[in-house]
Structure formats: C-alpha cells, structure tokens
Amino acid sequence: MTNPYAEALLYKQQDFPESYKFYFKQKNNNLPEDDSGLLEDLVRPRLRIAIVTETWPPEINGVALSLLQLSKGLQQQGHKILLIRPSQQRQCHDFQPNRECLVNAQSIPKYPGMQFGWPQYLKVSQALADFSPNVVHIVTEGPLGFAALHAANSKKIPVSSGFHSPFQEFSRFFDLAFLVKPVQKYLRWFHNNTQLTCVPSKDTERALREFGVTCPLVVVGRGIDVERFSAKRRSEQLRKKWGVCDDTTVMLYVGRLSPEKEINVVIDAYAALKQQGQKKVKLVVVGDGPDRARLEKMPGAEQAIFTGSLSGTQLAEAYASADVFAFASQMETFGNVVLEAMASGLPVVAYDYTCAQQQVRHDVTGWLCPLGQVDQLKQLMMQLPGNRVLHRMGQQAMHDVQNIGWQHPVQQLEQALYRVAQENPLVT
Known part of the structure; x- marks a missing residue:
C-alpha cells in the first residue's frame, strides 16, 4: 500500500491502542505540514515481535529481569510477542507471550545456574514462519541467537539485537585470555549483521564502537520498580x-x-x-x-x-x-x-x-x-x-530514582523496533 492516507485510515479502523507518529513520519515523510492533524489522529500499528534470548526468569540476572519488564511493556502497548528461549525446569508466571518456542538447554560451564539454547535451526525457522514477525530481536549472541539470526536472514525478516554482557572481557577472568580476540571478532560480526543494536548505556555504546561495531546503536535504558524496592x-x-x-x-x-x-x-x-x-x-x-x-x-x-x-x-x-x-x-x-x-x-x-x-x-x-x-x-x-x-x-x-520507571525504556525499545520494522511490511 503506497497511499499514506489510505494506510492511516486502515490503521485507524483497527483500533490500535495509542496515537503514535514516529513510524508514519519516517515512512511517509512526503506528507505536507498542513496534514499534521491527520498524523495526530494516526494510531500506533501493532508489531509482531520475535524475541530471542538464552536467559529468562526465574534465572536471576539483570538481562533476564530487564527483558521481562521490556516484554511486558511491549505487550501492554498492543504488540504481539513470540518468545524463543531455552526450556527451563521452573516457569516464570509474570509474563505470558502470545506464542513460545522452546529449544533444548545446556548449562554454561562454571555457571550451573545459567544455560544456553541449542541452535535448533529448523525449529526456530518454523516458529518464525508460523508467527510471521515484523522484526526479530535477538537479546543474546549465543548458539540460539546465532541460529535465529540465520533463520531471520533466510526469510528476509529485519533483525535487531541487544548487547548486554561483555563476554569478550569475561574470558580474562577465567584463564581464557586467548579467547578475547576471537570472541570480540564474533561479536563484531554478529552485531554488524543486524540492522540495529540496542545498548543499555553510553559507555557500552563507546565500547562497541571501539572494537568495530558499525551498525546503528540505540540506547535503551533501564528502569526500577520503586514499589518493590523501597x-x-x-x-x-x-x-x-x-x-x-x-x-x-x-x-x-x-x-x-x-x-x-x-x-x-x-x-x-x-x-x-x-x-x-x-x-x-x-x-x-x-x-x-x-x-x-x-x-x-x-x-x-x-x-x-x-x-x-x-x-x-x-x-x-x-x-x-x-x-x-x-x-x-x-x-x-x-x-x-x-x-x-x-x-x-x-x-x-x-x-x-x-x-x-x-x-x-x-x-x-x-x-x-x-x-x-x-x-x-x-x-x-x-x-x-x-x-x-x-x-x-x-x-x-x-x-x-523515584521517577525512573520502565515506561521510558519500553518506549525507547519500541521506537527502535519500529525503525527496524520499516524494512518489512506490517502484517495486518
């Protein structure tokens, strides 16, 4: 559909949750200024988002707990979530994805409480085919993330990624200094093969640039539940x-x-x-x-x-x-x-x-x-x-920190995903 007015009416008729102009301003930058009233009336298109992660609650770490809050926020905004992750013995009851794809899990050496997902390419590929996501967001760069990247690329689905753990530095603390350069090279390759990488801080953004990540980087911050922590x-x-x-x-x-x-x-x-x-x-x-x-x-x-x-x-x-x-x-x-x-x-x-x-x-x-x-x-x-x-x-x-909630980080991630999803027509 090329007519922005018809597209706006289509989305307006579908009762999307809130007014949102970012996607349309980027996609339809030919709209005249006097049509700002139409843009104000536009409603947010829902995205179908496949989230790929090798850590998820009840695992206790910052990545898993932050991703839980971001996923909940995206779903509350009306987006549909396919969660692709390793299977776990215990379940997280705080979030129910619209669909879920579980792969086999393997414990990480020296980290018995953490695990990575097997690169079950065919299973991941089928899950993506069934869900038809507008964007695949890969949170971790392990074997499961590697498989998901290839599956998404084969289907020409835009991919965003997250960088949350400096794996290239961990090697120094486990007598594996010889792995620093190879791991760094892999991470550089991985993120440069995505359309955009989300980072939690400016320091992380600078670190990625220093070792050669050239894809667009977007800061997606973190929030805090001040009712829980007080x-x-x-x-x-x-x-x-x-x-x-x-x-x-x-x-x-x-x-x-x-x-x-x-x-x-x-x-x-x-x-x-x-x-x-x-x-x-x-x-x-x-x-x-x-x-x-x-x-x-x-x-x-x-x-x-x-x-x-x-x-x-x-x-x-x-x-x-x-x-x-x-x-x-x-x-x-x-x-x-x-x-x-x-x-x-x-x-x-x-x-x-x-x-x-x-x-x-x-x-x-x-x-x-x-x-x-x-x-x-x-x-x-x-x-x-x-x-x-x-x-x-x-x-x-x-x-x-009383006003540092999760609403702003969710909006930051949402805008990043809209930016990536422009390369794929919205599924209606």
Missing part, C-alpha cells in the same frame, strides 16, 4: 538475624559471585575495617556463582554473611536492611543493582561509569572513583561516615 522494606528482624545492632554499618553486595565482579575488593576493604576496629561493620553478600567457595575462604570473609541467591520480598528486604551498597565491578553494560540499591534507600560506592555514573551524585548519594583505581575504591569503603549520614544520603538516593 526503604520501607527495612526489616529490624532481618538485621537481628544478621547479628547487627543500630550502630552497625551493614555493607551490602548483590549480584553474581563471579571473578569479573571483583567482590574480593569489597571483602579486602571489609577485612581492613574489621582489623582497624574503629567502627562496627558487617558485610552481607547476596548472590551465588562459581566464585563463592573462593570468596568465602578469603581472609576476613569468615565474619561476612553469604546469603545465597535471593529474590522477591527477601531480596527487597535485604537491600533495605543494609546501610550502604558496595560495588566493585568494572565490567558492566549497565548495573541494575545500583538502581535497586538507591531505590531501597542506600548510598552507593562504585566506579564512575555506566549506571553509577548516570545516577550517583558524588558526596550526595554515594561516592564514585575512576575506573581502575582499586585502592581508591577501597579507601572510599574504609572511610564511610556514620549511619546517620548514610541514611540521610540514602534517602536522597531513593528520592533521585
């Missing part, structure tokens, strides 16, 4: 369980227990504080992973509390019941845990990049130091003020 969830009962009193400073880490997270830096600072004996302090480490056994054996770690993985109310209470959030990772594409900590009323000690750079105000809602300055980060952890000051800073941190 200082109101502080639990004195939980603090008693931790064996701490009101004047004890609880340092908290939340996330994967893996070498690239550099949790040993936090433990070193904690051990030094305990040795000084000038203030009461307790370290609580929330999460699990391949590095847990080593971390628990570090000097000073015997007095720390390792809770294992937490989710839901237990995780929210753990955040709110601490006094400061300590984050030493230098390999983040975003760092959702920083937002979760701030929403829970905690000041943050972290490096000055990605989420912390965007949200933490130095000496106001936390403390920042340049990347690579490990000793400086330890000093910041060892020079924390008393709990009264920490709580005041935490209240300001919570206030700062």
Whole structure:
C-alpha cells in the first residue's frame, strides 16, 4: 500500500491502542505540514515481535529481569510477542507471550545456574514462519541467537539485537585470555549483521564502537520498580538475624559471585575495617556463582554473611536492611543493582561509569572513583561516615530514582523496533 492516507485510515479502523507518529513520519515523510492533524489522529500499528534470548526468569540476572519488564511493556502497548528461549525446569508466571518456542538447554560451564539454547535451526525457522514477525530481536549472541539470526536472514525478516554482557572481557577472568580476540571478532560480526543494536548505556555504546561495531546503536535504558524496592522494606528482624545492632554499618553486595565482579575488593576493604576496629561493620553478600567457595575462604570473609541467591520480598528486604551498597565491578553494560540499591534507600560506592555514573551524585548519594583505581575504591569503603549520614544520603538516593520507571525504556525499545520494522511490511 503506497497511499499514506489510505494506510492511516486502515490503521485507524483497527483500533490500535495509542496515537503514535514516529513510524508514519519516517515512512511517509512526503506528507505536507498542513496534514499534521491527520498524523495526530494516526494510531500506533501493532508489531509482531520475535524475541530471542538464552536467559529468562526465574534465572536471576539483570538481562533476564530487564527483558521481562521490556516484554511486558511491549505487550501492554498492543504488540504481539513470540518468545524463543531455552526450556527451563521452573516457569516464570509474570509474563505470558502470545506464542513460545522452546529449544533444548545446556548449562554454561562454571555457571550451573545459567544455560544456553541449542541452535535448533529448523525449529526456530518454523516458529518464525508460523508467527510471521515484523522484526526479530535477538537479546543474546549465543548458539540460539546465532541460529535465529540465520533463520531471520533466510526469510528476509529485519533483525535487531541487544548487547548486554561483555563476554569478550569475561574470558580474562577465567584463564581464557586467548579467547578475547576471537570472541570480540564474533561479536563484531554478529552485531554488524543486524540492522540495529540496542545498548543499555553510553559507555557500552563507546565500547562497541571501539572494537568495530558499525551498525546503528540505540540506547535503551533501564528502569526500577520503586514499589518493590523501597526503604520501607527495612526489616529490624532481618538485621537481628544478621547479628547487627543500630550502630552497625551493614555493607551490602548483590549480584553474581563471579571473578569479573571483583567482590574480593569489597571483602579486602571489609577485612581492613574489621582489623582497624574503629567502627562496627558487617558485610552481607547476596548472590551465588562459581566464585563463592573462593570468596568465602578469603581472609576476613569468615565474619561476612553469604546469603545465597535471593529474590522477591527477601531480596527487597535485604537491600533495605543494609546501610550502604558496595560495588566493585568494572565490567558492566549497565548495573541494575545500583538502581535497586538507591531505590531501597542506600548510598552507593562504585566506579564512575555506566549506571553509577548516570545516577550517583558524588558526596550526595554515594561516592564514585575512576575506573581502575582499586585502592581508591577501597579507601572510599574504609572511610564511610556514620549511619546517620548514610541514611540521610540514602534517602536522597531513593528520592533521585523515584521517577525512573520502565515506561521510558519500553518506549525507547519500541521506537527502535519500529525503525527496524520499516524494512518489512506490517502484517495486518
């Protein structure tokens, strides 16, 4: 259909959810200015979106949980979702895709709680043929993503991708430095064979450009559920369980227990504080992973509390019941845990990049130091003020993130998908 007026009337008659001009302005840039009234009346065309991911809740990681919120938001906007993912023993009950394609799963070495999907090309190809998506959005670049990319290309379906984990850097922490260049080369090839790549931060955008990704890059941010994460969830009962009193400073880490997270830096600072004996302090480490056994054996770690993985109310209470959030990772594409900590009323000690750079105000809602300055980060952890000051800073941190919901990231992703879908006629 080439007549933009007829196309507008077609979409208007189909009762789409909200007015939306982006798609039509891009596609029908020949509309005269005095027809802006028609554009105002245009309604948002629904897309059929195939989302391909090798991680999905109930797996606990930032990629899976963020993708869940983005998928829910897209579906609430009226788009139809085909979810292509590995099968899981437990199910996520927070989202029901319009269709689903499950492939065989394989555990990731050294990450028993995570898995990748088998590249079942024929199954993925058939799912795409049955669903007829306007765009295929590949979230992870593993074997399943590789198969989906080839299946979509064979059917001439536009493809967008997401870059969420710096796999090329992980190799350095698992005695696999020789893989850094090959992995980087593969990621460069993968993303340059998509029409557009979504990244969660400007830092990630710069990193991709530096190692040769030339496709269009679009920042799709992250949000936070301020009803779930809040200082109101502080639990004195939980603090008693931790064996701490009101004047004890609880340092908290939340996330994967893996070498690239550099949790040993936090433990070193904690051990030094305990040795000084000038203030009461307790370290609580929330999460699990391949590095847990080593971390628990570090000097000073015997007095720390390792809770294992937490989710839901237990995780929210753990955040709110601490006094400061300590984050030493230098390999983040975003760092959702920083937002979760701030929403829970905690000041943050972290490096000055990605989420912390965007949200933490130095000496106001936390403390920042340049990347690579490990000793400086330890000093910041060892020079924390008393709990009264920490709580005041935490209240300001919570206030700062109150309006960071998921609506804007969903809109960012939606616009990116409209941009890609222009290469494929809308299925009506």
